[in-house]
Amino acid sequence: MxxxxxxxxxxxxxxxxxxxxxxxxxxxxxxxxxxxxxxxxxxxxxxxxxxxxxxxxxxxxxxxxxxxxxxxxxxxxNPDGMPSVDGNYLANVRENLRPVISESVCRGMNKEELMKLIQEVYEEIQKGGEHDDLH
Amino acid sequence: MxxxxxxxxxxxxxxxxxxxxxxxxxxxxxxxxxxxxxxxxxxxxxxxxxxxxxxxxxxxxxxxxxxxxxxxxxxxxNPDGMPSVDGNYLANVRENLRPVISESVCRGMNKEELMKLIQEVYEEIQKGGEHDDLH
DNA sequence: TTATCTGTTATATTAATTATAGAACAGTTA
DNA sequence: TAACTGTTCTATAATTAATATAACAGATAA
CATH class of the missing domain: 1.10.10.10 (Winged helix-like DNA-binding domain superfamily/Winged helix DNA-binding domain)
Incomplete structure (x- = not known):
């Protein structure tokens, strides 16, 4: 588990x-x-x-x-696979990201720094699964 | 306004x-x-x-x-400028992004598609200010 | 069969949050 | 003086979040 x-x-x-x-x-x-x-x-x-x-x-x-x-x-x-990226989900995630990105823009982050941050979190998530399986 | x-x-x-x-x-x-x-x-x-x-x-x-x-x-x-990107804010935004990015990974988005989405929202935000000034 | 597990539903209570309302205070401005 | 400003206090209603207890229907194992 x-x-x-x-x-x-x-x-x-x-x-x-x-x-x-x-x-x-x-x-x-x-x-x-x-x-x-x-x-x-x-x-x-x-x-x-x-x-x-x-x-x-x-x-x-x-x-x-x-x-x-x-x-x-x-x-x-779900053994049949995960839900897909449909239009509904996309519109939703855009709305959620908008204030987050806006604030980082206000605080002086440029596009490259933002991208780097996203990439770091992205890889951090994948890294979490690189241990021995716990289930 | x-x-x-x-x-x-x-x-x-x-x-x-x-x-x-x-x-x-x-x-x-x-x-x-x-x-x-x-x-x-x-x-x-x-x-x-x-x-x-x-x-x-x-x-x-x-x-x-x-x-x-x-x-x-x-x-x-604030006429003295905006708050900066300090460690506190970074830790915070990482925690907020983690579930959002995780879900998009689950739904099959790869890193490139995610980056493109972020970039689109980023430019959408800037685009909002390209009208005549309303204040 | 009996007992035990499963998800599900219903009802109730408590605590915290959200939004509103009205009043008052201290300071500034016209 | 009169009208505005942000701020604070108290109060209330509605909603949400979390817990608690109970019961039901179905599957499973002894």
Missing amino acids: VIISLDLQSESPIYIQLRNKIIEGIASKQLRPGDPLPSVRTFAQDLGVNMHTVNKAYQLLKQDGFIQIHRQKGVVI | VIISLDLQSESPIYIQLRNKIIEGIASKQLRPGDPLPSVRTFAQDLGVNMHTVNKAYQLLKQDGFIQIHRQKGVVI
């Missing part, structure tokens, strides 16, 4: 953090299509949070096609 | 939207250092929101050094 640490003092809700951590796990290939995820109850206990908080994160991931939920097999990373 | 439109149905709070719009205005050079901003009361009336909501956005911008607030001159874009 992937070790997931939550920041209970963070401004972003626990169920959002959990959703993001799982997505980061997939991006870094620590989690691969078909891999099982813990049940809502055991995961909640492991993380020290409520069952419904985990369920909320699972519902988001299911809704976007990142996971499948079967009453029999439990929860798995 | 810069025309600002708020989405009252958005998931992100009004005062955050307003903060971001002003930052986007600075990034696109529609707002320049020294430019005045409306008083909390008149801005609130123009936007159709409460005075305290505008004040909250102003406090955030002041706290980060984007604006200055004088009891005499009112509110102005």
Whole structure:
């Protein structure tokens, strides 16, 4: 299993953090299509949070096609592959990036510095999966 | 003045939207250092929101050094220049970018496509300031 | 069959956040 | 004096986030 640490003092809700951590796990290939995820109850206990908080994160991931939920097999990373980059997603991510990029422009970052930053984070994410498989 | 439109149905709070719009205005050079901003009361009336909501956005911008607030001159874009890219900000923006980039990786974007997207948004922001000055 | 696990749903409560409202204060400006 | 400025205080309503408890339906293992 992937070790997931939550920041209970963070401004972003626990169920959002959990959703993001799982997505980061997939991006870094620590989690691969078909891999099982813990049940809502055991995961909640492991993380020290409520069952419904985990369920909320699972519902988001299911809704976007990142996971499948079967009453029999439990929860798995979608074996049929990940959701694609459609127009809806693109418009969304643009809106999210706009204020972030705007602020870095205000603070004096030029295009090259911004690109370098993005590239660093990009490689940092991939690097996270270069350890021994933990699942 | 810069025309600002708020989405009252958005998931992100009004005062955050307003903060971001002003930052986007600075990034696109529609707002320049020294430019005045409306008083909390008149801005609130123009936007159709409460005075305290505008004040909250102003406090955030002041706290980060984007604006200055004088009891005499009112509110102005910081004439002494914008805040810089310090370690604190860098660590912060990295944390914000991490889940966004992770999801695009999951969805099959490669580094080049991601870079192109960033570049497009970057130029879209600059393009916003290429109209006649509205202030 | 019984017991135990699974996801799911429903209801309830608590705490925190968001947005609004009205009032007042201190200072500046016309 | 009158009208404006930012700021602060108190209060309220609505929404969101997190927890808690219970129950249901289905699958699984003893």
